[in-house]
Amino acid sequence: MAFNVQTFKTRATTAVVFVIIMLAGLLWNHWSFLILFSVVHFGCWVEYQKLIGLIDPEYQKITPIHKYGVMIAGWAFMLFMAGGGYTISNLPLHIIGKVLLLVSGVVLPIWLIFLTKDFSVKTLGYSLLGLLYISVSWGLMIGIRSTGLVAQGSHVFLDTGWIIPIILIASIWINDTMAYIVGSFIGKTPFSKISPKKTWEGTGGGALLCVAVVTLGGYYLFNIKDIATLIVISLIAAIVGTSGDLLESKLKRMAGVKDSGQLMPGHGGFLDRFDSLILATPFVWLYVILFSI
Structure with missing residues (x-):
């Protein structure tokens, strides 16, 4: 394959930008880390749903409540895994995540099963697989990041996470x-x-x-x-x-x-x-x- 200068420049430029964004998110502080992987979480979900829709066209017909509800439920798990250093106005982020997770875990299934005419066990299964594949992993990543945080209230004394x-x-x-x-x-x-x-x-x-x-x-x-x-x-x-x-x-x-x-x-x-x-x-x-x- 002949060397293409323009292609090389494009790949090199995007790679540099990607590395800068990743390092900023990873190293700035624990909040930038959470923001970074929250973006990655939703980005992965959008692509996962697109791929599954191409594999099985039935999944393309899921309602917006289903489509975005599983993303929110997955993100709630990420917040739930946040440690003591993640606090907003003295309210631990993991409490917010727990409440959001419980609400979405109850409301979403009820909506899909009882209030949606086109409910399908197969499409729900695809979404559950997505939660295991994407959301659980990124939630555990936040859990790993939280293990090195030593905090009291909203003030972080030590951060090796x-x-x-x-x-x-x-x-x-x-x-x-x-x-x-x-x-x-x-x-x-x-x-x-x-x-x-x-x-x-x-x-x-x-x-x-x-x-x-x-x-x-x-x-x-x-x-x-x-x-x-x-x-x-x-x-x-x-x-x-x-x-x-x-x-x-x-x-x-x-x-x-x-x-x-x-x-x-x-x-x-x-x-x-x-x-x-x-x-x-x-x-x-x-x-x-x-x-x-």
Whole structure:
């Protein structure tokens, strides 16, 4: 394929803008983190509903109450997972999320089952899968971010909650990069029919290099002494993250589209950018809850 200067400029520009926005949201404070992933949450939902609608046209007929109600219910779970540092006028955000979650959890099913003529168990099932796939993951991400917040009232005294998310996101990026590089040089054996460009050599080499780079870099460059956590998170990013990429590729193939959306020209949509992180996050949350607190 001939090198296209304009395409390269477009991809490079959008990539730089994306990185700046991500770093600002991740590192500014815990509120910017919540805002960032709230936007990502709704963006993923819009694309998920579009893909499912292409796979099964019946889902395109869902009512606006159904369409947006599940998004609000999922966002309510994110607010529910917010820790003590998230407080508005002395009202903890997780209380607001709990109330909103209870209301949406009662009102939405009643509306869909009893007040909607075109109620379908199948379309409701698609939405429940979306809640598990998207909203639970981003809610658990907020939970991970909240574990490092030490707060009294609305004042945060200590904030280390950004460390684990940064390690995870960096691990996924490093794994993808290393897998691409290794696969480009020595990749010969196809890894999966779902994603023909992936090879066993690239996937395996990328995983090994991801663990090595994240562990050594975290220990020597950033003085993170918890080697076990560095190894576990980078392994999750490499193994589960790759599975997340394949899952989203399968959805796109079933829907007959190349990209899930047009968030970034040349890079795809929200699901394209966050597919690995969506699937890896619950496993990292489980590790944090069981072994790191």
